[in-house]
Amino acid sequence: MVIHQLKILLLKDIRLELKQKYAINGILLYVLSTVFVSFLSFERILDGKTWNALFWIILLFSAVNAVSKSFVQEGQPRQLYYYTIVSPLALILSKILYNALLMGIISLLCFGAFVVFLGNMVESTPLFLFTILLGGWGFSGVLTMVSAIASRTSNNFALMAILSFPVVLPILLIVMKVTNAALNGGGFADNWSPLMALFLLNIMIAALASVLFPYLWKD
């Protein structure tokens, strides 16, 4: 029942996105132009730590921008419609899944833009790609929940940033640690414990979101 609803909601979000396109194009352009601005101001980055920090800062801001739309773009009437036909569990999980996919596309593109403009400093690419995808899922979980909270207030865009930065930090610190290792040529074997911690954290966030979301939902 829930799985079925989840599939329909997820497909609905993807179809809506493919039809309108402005949201994903907008966010991709945002990433590209931010990387380009960093290229103009840095010209070249020699230090792996700076490269890593810049990558995640750009990705964090793009993520906040991309995910904050997820509950706002559908207006109050449509939320009410969902309320009558689907379970809250299906709705929040479909949003988290959809945003995780979106984050995957954004982070891959961001990596591509970094390689083109600022040079490739990653030594072990599989570990790096795996980490940004796992980190994207984590970002999506936290930010989807925060955007659900922020969408209930009057000035949701300002609140989105204030509410999300402190809670997204645990994930950010873990992924930065692992990608830093990937930049220096570390493999999966050396980094399994932070990756495992990140995975468990992602599961925990999804569980917490599905417990708490029903309370946000009813108005």
Next chain:
Amino acid sequence: MEFKKNWWKYLGGLLILYSIIAGLLMKVPELPIIRESIRNLFFHVCMWFAMIAIMGVSAVQSIMYLRNMKRETDIAASEAAFTGLLFGFLGITTGMIWANFTWGTPWTNDPQLNGAAVSILIYLAYAVLRSSIDEEQKRARISAVYNVFAFVLFIVFVGVLPRMAAASIHPGKGGNPALGATSLDSMMRLVFYPAIIGWIIVAIIIWNIRRRLKMAQMAQMEMEEE
């Protein structure tokens, strides 16, 4: 009768008085770098214990609010969070004074310091969230959800991540001299543990007063409206 009901408040006051007198007068072990400033252990570290305790109370009250939807539970949760914020600021201030003496700088990159900064940011964000919603029940419900969500992530941040970090310059961590379980002087424990209990009691007293004050203010406002 009064004493029977309030004995724990007197106990808290006595414990803190004891920790101040004994903490400043007792003999402390001679340790490099920290030296006499080790006495700050009785004050600085207790602020964090009190903060975590009262924020735990706040999270529990928020969970209770989501179950019973009563106004006093919401007030209890929010006033506990603000009391925690007060202790957070005190902890940061005492820590910065201490760090300035021993490390030569008030702020460095250290898991404990990051955790402290994050907790302050979370509860300031909580305060902003509360003030941005006008409708009372909606404010209570949404801020309760954020409180629970943020508290769990905060516990992950301070409880799990520092253990993964390779190094910390905090005393007793990463091979630094001092207050770890193995090197904390047994005499100091006799002051340290009562001081923690004392400050937690004081935090609860402050929370109680704030909560009752808020309830009284709400009642007064309603009377004026009528």
